Amino acid sequence: MRKYYLIGFICGLLTHVIQAQTPTHLQSNNYKPSHTKNPAKSYTISGLVKDKTNGEVLIGATVYIRSLGKGTATNVYGFYSLTVPKGTYQVTCSYIGYQNLVQNIRLESNQKLYLEMSPTSDQLDEIVVTDKKINEHITKVEMSVEKLSMEQIKSMPAFLGEVDVIKSIIALPGVSTVGEGTTGFNVRGGGVDQNLVLLDESIVYNSSHLFGFFSIFNPNSVRDVKLYKGAIPAKYGGRLSSVLDIRQKEGNTKKFSGAGGIGLVSSRLTLETPIVKDKSSLLIAGRRSYADLFLKLSPDEALRKNKAYFYDLNTKFNYTINENNRLYISGYFGRDVFGLGDQFNFSWGNTAATIRWNHLFSSKLFSNVSAMFSDYNYSLGVPQGSFAFSWDAGIKSYQLKNDLTWFINSNYTLDFGVSGILYQFQPGKIKFSSALEGVTSLSVEPEKALEMAAYFNSEHKLNNALTLNYGVRYSAFMNMGERKVRTYKEGAPRRDENVVSTRNYGNNEVIQTYQGLEPRLGVRWQLNESNSVKMSYARNRQYIHLISNTTAPVPTDIWKASDSHIPPQIADQVALGYFHNFAHHTFELSAEVYYKKMQNLVDYKNGAELLLNENLETELLSGEGRAYGLELMLKKPTGKLNGWISYTLARTERMVNGAFPEERINNGNYYPADYDKLHNFTMVATYQATKRLSISANFVYNTGRPFTLPDAKYQYSNMTIIDYSGRNQNRIPDYHRLDLSVTLKGKGKPDRKWKGEWVFSLYNVYSRRNAYSIYFSGDGQAQNDATKLSILGSVVPAVTYNFSF
Amino acid sequence: MKRIHSIIAIAIITSFALLSACTDRYPIGELANNSNRLVVEGRFTNATQTHTIYLSRTLAYTAPTPNGSGYPVETGATVTITDDQGNTIPFNETSPGVYITTGSGEVGRIYTLNITTSNGKQYSSEPEKMSEVPAIKNLKVRYEDRAIPFEDTTNRVAIISIQSEDLQTSNAYYMWYWKSGQSSQFNTIDSSWNWTYVPGRLISGAEEGFDLAELSDDNTKNFVKVYQTSISQKAYDFFQALTSQGNNNLGPFSTPPAPIRGNIINNNDEKDFALGFFTVSGVHSATVKLE
Structure with missing residues (x-):
C-alpha cells in the first residue's frame, strides 16, 4: 500500500519541480x-x-x-x-x-x-x-488508444457484407483473434474476458452473434468506437487488457430520419425522430438475420423445423431538460436462436439498459450519473423425449456510477467519481424431464458479489511541452453469500478429498473481500509541433473471470467471481511511444512498445470439468502471463486515399507452475498463449475515386496460432493412448487474406432526401484456404496427415444495399 | 456433461459448414517425432495368482497403428519387485514383452517395480503402498430397458450393482475390474479386463452401493466377476487422465490435450521417463451369475 502513496507523492512533487524549473524561453517559438x-x-x-x-x-x-x-x-x-x-x-x-x-x-x-x-x-x-494545426495525435496525453469512426468502419470490406465493429478493431495494431469467426478479441496478449466491452456504458458480457462470426452491434445505431489498449484512464476498471467503449447514436433532434440496409445475412432499419425539436428524440433500431427463412421453403419437414437466426433491438431516448440537465435512456436486447427440430435447442443473448443524467453544476463542473443493467444468459436443451432437459446459466449486473469532470483551468482538468456494481452469477441449473439416477434437477449455487470503485484522474499541463496524466483507482470486491464454501487442507492440492470443513454463509454475508489501488500514469512530452513522446504505466485489477477451457470461447462459458480460492487477476503495463506527423499532418506515424505482466490468471487442470461443477476451484489453476511487443502504425486519416498500415511484433506467454505436479502446465515453463502471434500486418485503404464511387481494400497477414501436436502413441490396457509432449509447441500455417469492396452511391441530388448506396464486396479475394485449426481424427489409424479445417474455402462475394433518409 | 460440450461443438462446426468451410489434408510427418519411450503396464495385488507386467515402446504418432499387440514389445528386460523389507520378487518373460510372477503382495507393504532393459537402462516405479480394500458385501444383477438417445428403440441391459463394507478410511481410492465369461473360472486381472473408477465413490467409506457396469444382455455370457481394488491417489489421477483425454478433434472449441504421466522414471536420466503405470492394490473379488 505504502508504495502507491509514495508514487502519488513523487508525482505531485515532480509536477511542482518541473513547473518551477521550466523557463519560458525554452518553449518553442511556435x-x-x-x-x-x-x-x-x-x-x-x-x-x-x-x-x-x-x-x-x-x-x-x-x-x-x-x-x-x-x-x-x-x-x-x-x-x-x-x-x-x-x-x-x-x-x-x-x-x-x-x-x-x-x-x-x-x-x-x-x-x-x-x-x-x-x-x-x-x-x-x-x-x-x-x-x-491542432493535432490530437501529437498533443493528446493518451496513448495506446484507437478510435474508429463509423465512417471508417463502414468503408472497410466486410465478411458477407456485414459491417462489424469487432472485426474492424481486429485490424488495429495490438489486437488479434484466435481465428476466423471466433468470439471476442485479444488485446496485447490479454484473454477475451480481459476486455471491458461497454455499450452506452453498460457492460456487454458476450459480444458475439453466430458463435463469433458477427458482433452484436448494429452499425446503424453505433456512433463512436474507442479502444483503450493500455494506459486505461482511471474512470474505467474491472478488466486487465482493454476497454472497448461503444456509444450509440442519440437520435435525430432536428427531423425524422432513418437508415438501413439489406444484406445477404441480415437486414437492418434504424428510425430516429425528434419528439420535441432540438430538445428530445427517440431512436429505434432493429436487425435480424434471415438465413433460417430459407429453411422454411425446404420440402424436408425436419429441415423446416430447424432454426438459426439472430436479432438485435436498440433504442435510445434523449431529452434536454434545460441547458444544465440532459437525460438519456438507452437499451439493447439481442439473441441468437438455434434449433435442430425437436432434438436440440440453444439460444443466448444480452440485455443492456442505461439511464444517464448529465448535469452541469457550473460551467466548470460536469457530472454524469448513470444506472445500468446488464444480463447475459444462455439456455440449451432437448425439448422432447426421454432425454429431455433444459439448462440455463448466465450473469446479471446492476451498476450505479457518478463521473465528474472539473475543468479547473485550461491547464488542469480533474476527473473523479465512484461506481458500484452488484453481480449475480447463475453458473448453471439443469432440469431433466425424467429422473436420471433419481435426480430431476441439478443446480450450481448462484454467486453474488459487489464491486466498488472510486477514482480520480488529473490531466495536468505543466507547460506546452509536458503534460502529465495521473490518477489512481481504488477498487474493492466482496463475494457474498448465500453459499457453501469449502476450506482445503493447507499444503495440499485443492481436491475433494482434501476438504477440511465446509461453511455455510448466510444471505449477503461477506465471504471474501479483495481490494487494492490501481495507479495510472501518463506523460506526454511534445518535442515540437509534429513530434511527441509518450509514456504510460497502468495497473488493472479484474475480479470476475470467464471460465473457458477451449482455445476460443463458446457461448456456454460461464462467468465466475473471485472468491476465497480464486484471487483477482492483476496486470501491470508500461508503454512507451513515439508519435510523428509529417507532410502537413497528412500522415500520422506512431510507434509503441509495451510490456505487460499479469498475475493470478485463471488456468485449468488437465481434463478439467467446468460445466455444472459445484466446486470449480478444484479444477482451476493460477498462472502468470507476460506479453510484450512493438506496434507500428502509419495512418492517413483524410484525403481521397485514406487508411492505415500497421505492423505488430508481439509475444504472449503463460506460465502455470503450482506447488504440485498436477498444478503445472508444460512442466511449469512459459508456453505460448493460444492467441500468441509473432507477426501481424494489416493494411486498410479506401480510395474515393469519384463523388459516387469508392474502392476499399483490406489485407491481413499474421503468424499462425499455436497448437498442440500429438507426437507419440502407445498401448495401455488395450487402448491406444496419445502422448503430447508440450502444450502449444507447434503452429498452424500463417494466415493471410485480401478483401475488396466497391461502394457506389446513388445519384443523390442535394435536395433529395433518400440516399442509397450499393456495396459489392469480395472477402478472401484469392481464395486462400486459411487454416482455422489442425486436428487429428484420433481413430488410431495411420496418421501421416492431419486434417486442416478452413472456415472459408473460397472467395466470399456479397452485395448490400444501404439507404438513409 | 462432456456430451453437451460435444453437441455444442458439433453445432458450431455444422454452422461453419454452412459457411463454405472445407478441410484439406495437412502433412505433419516432419513435425511428429518418434520418442521411442518405454511403456509399462502392470498390476501387483495381494491375490494369490499370477501377476503380469507388460513392457512395450511408443510409436511415432504418424506410424500406422498396429492391431492389438502389434506395438513394439520390450524383450530381454530384467523385471523385479522389491518391498520395504528388502524382499525381491523376480519376473520371468513368458512371451515377448510379457513378464510374469506367481508371487503376490501383502496389504500394508510398499512395493517398487524395477526394470533393467536389455540395453542396460534402469527404470523404477515410485514406491506404491498396498492399501486395504473393503470386502464386496453384495453383487447383484438387475435388468432394464434403456432408451437409445435420439432413437425410438430401447435396449435391454444387465446392470451389475455392488455393495461394500464401509472402511472409514479417508483418502482411499478404488478401482473396479470386471469381466464376463461363460465359465465361473476367470483368469487373473490382465489387460483384457474392463476397468472403471467412479469419481467420488467410496471415498471415506461414505458410499455403500452403486451401479458398477452395464452389459448389453447377451445370453452367451453367463458369469461376471468383479474385483474391487484399492489404488493410490496418483494411480487414480492417471486413470482419470486416461479416460478424460477424450477427443481433441474439434479445433478451437475443444479443450487442450493433456499429457499423461505415470509413475516410472529412469534412475539416471530425468528426461527418459517411461509412460504407463505400475499399480499396487489390495483386492477383493466376487462373481455373479446372469439369468
Missing part, C-alpha cells in the same frame, strides 16, 4: 506563452458541440483558441469547458469529417457557446482541411 505575467480575470466558455444536420453531439471535437495556443476536446457527452483570460477571441472548432467552424467571441463573463458543425462528406471535391 507557441504562445500559456500564461501572461499579469493574468487578467479568467472566464469560462462551455457548451456542447453538435452535428448541425441531426443534433448528435460530437465526441472528441477540438475547441481551440489559436491566439492563446489553448484548446480542449469535448468529452463523451459532447461537452467542453475552456477557461481563458478576458478578451476577444476567435474560437475554432474542428472534427474529422466536418468543416471547421470559426466563431468570434468577446469574453467578458462566463459564456455558453453551442457549436453546430456541418459534415464535409457531401462536399468531397473540396480539399479537406489540411491546415490542421
Whole structure:
C-alpha cells in the first residue's frame, strides 16, 4: 500500500519541480506563452458541440483558441469547458469529417457557446482541411488508444457484407483473434474476458452473434468506437487488457430520419425522430438475420423445423431538460436462436439498459450519473423425449456510477467519481424431464458479489511541452453469500478429498473481500509541433473471470467471481511511444512498445470439468502471463486515399507452475498463449475515386496460432493412448487474406432526401484456404496427415444495399 | 456433461459448414517425432495368482497403428519387485514383452517395480503402498430397458450393482475390474479386463452401493466377476487422465490435450521417463451369475 502513496507523492512533487524549473524561453517559438505575467480575470466558455444536420453531439471535437495556443476536446457527452483570460477571441472548432467552424467571441463573463458543425462528406471535391494545426495525435496525453469512426468502419470490406465493429478493431495494431469467426478479441496478449466491452456504458458480457462470426452491434445505431489498449484512464476498471467503449447514436433532434440496409445475412432499419425539436428524440433500431427463412421453403419437414437466426433491438431516448440537465435512456436486447427440430435447442443473448443524467453544476463542473443493467444468459436443451432437459446459466449486473469532470483551468482538468456494481452469477441449473439416477434437477449455487470503485484522474499541463496524466483507482470486491464454501487442507492440492470443513454463509454475508489501488500514469512530452513522446504505466485489477477451457470461447462459458480460492487477476503495463506527423499532418506515424505482466490468471487442470461443477476451484489453476511487443502504425486519416498500415511484433506467454505436479502446465515453463502471434500486418485503404464511387481494400497477414501436436502413441490396457509432449509447441500455417469492396452511391441530388448506396464486396479475394485449426481424427489409424479445417474455402462475394433518409 | 460440450461443438462446426468451410489434408510427418519411450503396464495385488507386467515402446504418432499387440514389445528386460523389507520378487518373460510372477503382495507393504532393459537402462516405479480394500458385501444383477438417445428403440441391459463394507478410511481410492465369461473360472486381472473408477465413490467409506457396469444382455455370457481394488491417489489421477483425454478433434472449441504421466522414471536420466503405470492394490473379488 505504502508504495502507491509514495508514487502519488513523487508525482505531485515532480509536477511542482518541473513547473518551477521550466523557463519560458525554452518553449518553442511556435507557441504562445500559456500564461501572461499579469493574468487578467479568467472566464469560462462551455457548451456542447453538435452535428448541425441531426443534433448528435460530437465526441472528441477540438475547441481551440489559436491566439492563446489553448484548446480542449469535448468529452463523451459532447461537452467542453475552456477557461481563458478576458478578451476577444476567435474560437475554432474542428472534427474529422466536418468543416471547421470559426466563431468570434468577446469574453467578458462566463459564456455558453453551442457549436453546430456541418459534415464535409457531401462536399468531397473540396480539399479537406489540411491546415490542421491542432493535432490530437501529437498533443493528446493518451496513448495506446484507437478510435474508429463509423465512417471508417463502414468503408472497410466486410465478411458477407456485414459491417462489424469487432472485426474492424481486429485490424488495429495490438489486437488479434484466435481465428476466423471466433468470439471476442485479444488485446496485447490479454484473454477475451480481459476486455471491458461497454455499450452506452453498460457492460456487454458476450459480444458475439453466430458463435463469433458477427458482433452484436448494429452499425446503424453505433456512433463512436474507442479502444483503450493500455494506459486505461482511471474512470474505467474491472478488466486487465482493454476497454472497448461503444456509444450509440442519440437520435435525430432536428427531423425524422432513418437508415438501413439489406444484406445477404441480415437486414437492418434504424428510425430516429425528434419528439420535441432540438430538445428530445427517440431512436429505434432493429436487425435480424434471415438465413433460417430459407429453411422454411425446404420440402424436408425436419429441415423446416430447424432454426438459426439472430436479432438485435436498440433504442435510445434523449431529452434536454434545460441547458444544465440532459437525460438519456438507452437499451439493447439481442439473441441468437438455434434449433435442430425437436432434438436440440440453444439460444443466448444480452440485455443492456442505461439511464444517464448529465448535469452541469457550473460551467466548470460536469457530472454524469448513470444506472445500468446488464444480463447475459444462455439456455440449451432437448425439448422432447426421454432425454429431455433444459439448462440455463448466465450473469446479471446492476451498476450505479457518478463521473465528474472539473475543468479547473485550461491547464488542469480533474476527473473523479465512484461506481458500484452488484453481480449475480447463475453458473448453471439443469432440469431433466425424467429422473436420471433419481435426480430431476441439478443446480450450481448462484454467486453474488459487489464491486466498488472510486477514482480520480488529473490531466495536468505543466507547460506546452509536458503534460502529465495521473490518477489512481481504488477498487474493492466482496463475494457474498448465500453459499457453501469449502476450506482445503493447507499444503495440499485443492481436491475433494482434501476438504477440511465446509461453511455455510448466510444471505449477503461477506465471504471474501479483495481490494487494492490501481495507479495510472501518463506523460506526454511534445518535442515540437509534429513530434511527441509518450509514456504510460497502468495497473488493472479484474475480479470476475470467464471460465473457458477451449482455445476460443463458446457461448456456454460461464462467468465466475473471485472468491476465497480464486484471487483477482492483476496486470501491470508500461508503454512507451513515439508519435510523428509529417507532410502537413497528412500522415500520422506512431510507434509503441509495451510490456505487460499479469498475475493470478485463471488456468485449468488437465481434463478439467467446468460445466455444472459445484466446486470449480478444484479444477482451476493460477498462472502468470507476460506479453510484450512493438506496434507500428502509419495512418492517413483524410484525403481521397485514406487508411492505415500497421505492423505488430508481439509475444504472449503463460506460465502455470503450482506447488504440485498436477498444478503445472508444460512442466511449469512459459508456453505460448493460444492467441500468441509473432507477426501481424494489416493494411486498410479506401480510395474515393469519384463523388459516387469508392474502392476499399483490406489485407491481413499474421503468424499462425499455436497448437498442440500429438507426437507419440502407445498401448495401455488395450487402448491406444496419445502422448503430447508440450502444450502449444507447434503452429498452424500463417494466415493471410485480401478483401475488396466497391461502394457506389446513388445519384443523390442535394435536395433529395433518400440516399442509397450499393456495396459489392469480395472477402478472401484469392481464395486462400486459411487454416482455422489442425486436428487429428484420433481413430488410431495411420496418421501421416492431419486434417486442416478452413472456415472459408473460397472467395466470399456479397452485395448490400444501404439507404438513409 | 462432456456430451453437451460435444453437441455444442458439433453445432458450431455444422454452422461453419454452412459457411463454405472445407478441410484439406495437412502433412505433419516432419513435425511428429518418434520418442521411442518405454511403456509399462502392470498390476501387483495381494491375490494369490499370477501377476503380469507388460513392457512395450511408443510409436511415432504418424506410424500406422498396429492391431492389438502389434506395438513394439520390450524383450530381454530384467523385471523385479522389491518391498520395504528388502524382499525381491523376480519376473520371468513368458512371451515377448510379457513378464510374469506367481508371487503376490501383502496389504500394508510398499512395493517398487524395477526394470533393467536389455540395453542396460534402469527404470523404477515410485514406491506404491498396498492399501486395504473393503470386502464386496453384495453383487447383484438387475435388468432394464434403456432408451437409445435420439432413437425410438430401447435396449435391454444387465446392470451389475455392488455393495461394500464401509472402511472409514479417508483418502482411499478404488478401482473396479470386471469381466464376463461363460465359465465361473476367470483368469487373473490382465489387460483384457474392463476397468472403471467412479469419481467420488467410496471415498471415506461414505458410499455403500452403486451401479458398477452395464452389459448389453447377451445370453452367451453367463458369469461376471468383479474385483474391487484399492489404488493410490496418483494411480487414480492417471486413470482419470486416461479416460478424460477424450477427443481433441474439434479445433478451437475443444479443450487442450493433456499429457499423461505415470509413475516410472529412469534412475539416471530425468528426461527418459517411461509412460504407463505400475499399480499396487489390495483386492477383493466376487462373481455373479446372469439369468
